């Protein structure tokens with residue numbers, strides 16, 4: 001079968017920053033049967049940029065070669081053992097709709113990740129996380145094909161080498177893979193993760209004394225709708241920088257030198273996570289605007305496009321922010337979205 005190919009397509013509505021960029025060749029991958037023909041087009045017109053929902057991308061120029069828009073749909077229960085259920089979703093499924101579907105099946109595990117924009121296929125790419133849960137906590141395996149030679153491969157969790165907002169797919173060489181389907185291990189009797197005080201407070205405010213997975217999802221959605229800027233109203237890609245992970249002794253020294261600096265538990269006992277938002281705000285960037293590129297007025301971590309900023313202008317602003325945090329705190333900020 002042949003995928004749909006469109007020429008000279010504006011990507012402005014296909015990335016949540018809403019920046020203008022043009023795809024010379026946009027291949028819409030709507031069915032698994034289209035994959036071989038799509039790979040052939042990629043081989044004829046390299047390189048390939050795989051596009052999901054465009055909510056973790058900053059396009060700073062027209063992507064060369066072929067843009068492969070993943071629109072593969074489908075989700076199903078694969079196996080059930082006691083309370084444990086294995087589910088699979090195609091890469092093009094909308095993430096939030098998929099989480100809603102799992103909850104409708106009576107399955108918990110992904111509730112804290114409700115309302116994260118984007119596709120199922122991108123969820124392992126940066127090991128999406130929110131409110132104390134990451135995709136790796138429920139991840140089973142994924143199917144991918146190599147854009148280089150069409151080889152099919154199954155990745156389990158150790159192959160993905162998940163890290164904080166990171167995986168093998170975000171590292172050098174990782175972009176050669178087209179993820180086509182992802183499987184998750186969910187539960188009919190999930191152990192809810194309510195470590196975030198904000199989540200517990202929201203459940204209390206909603207009058208829920210003994211929550212189930214759906215209550216947690218409702219609380220997460222309520223917090224996110226209240227707090228996070230909606231890309232439909234103002235272009236953004238969520239958090240632009242990761243919270244830096246440093247060794248604990250360094251975090252203690254930074255806190256001693258900067259009273260009030262938040263320090264969170266890190267990825268292990270010997271490190272700690274710093275608040276990128278706090279440092280950016282202390283450097284005076286919150287609400288800053290340079291033309292149409294800016295920093296959100298309530299979220300120092302969220303870079304925004306007020307209308308017609310280019311990706312290059314947003315990237316230039318991000319670099320100025322990075323430099324000022326480096327100068328003032330000696331801390332290196334790492335970008336979260338993928339820059340093209």
Ligand SMILES: Cc1cc2nc3c(=O)[nH]c(=O)nc-3n(C[C@H](O)[C@H](O)[C@H](O)COP(=O)(O)OP(=O)(O)OC[C@H]3O[C@@H](n4cnc5c(N)ncnc54)[C@H](O)[C@@H]3O)c2cc1C
Pocket residue numbers: 016049050051052053054055056057070091116117118119120121122123125126127128129130165169177178179180228229230231236237238239338
């Ligand atoms: C308002 C807002 C809030 C957000 N909140 C969070 C949050 O709480 N936690 C969090 O972790 N992230 C968050 N994000 C970031 C984003 O939603 C996630 O990273 C999401 O997984 C991106 O999905 P996508 O389909 O839009 O990916 P895209 O932006 O299309 O792509 C991102 C990267 O993944 C690659 N990719 C996409 N699909 C595939 C595929 N099928 N195969 C191989 N590679 C692929 C792309 O090539 C690119 O490198 C937020 C973004 C916004 C705009």
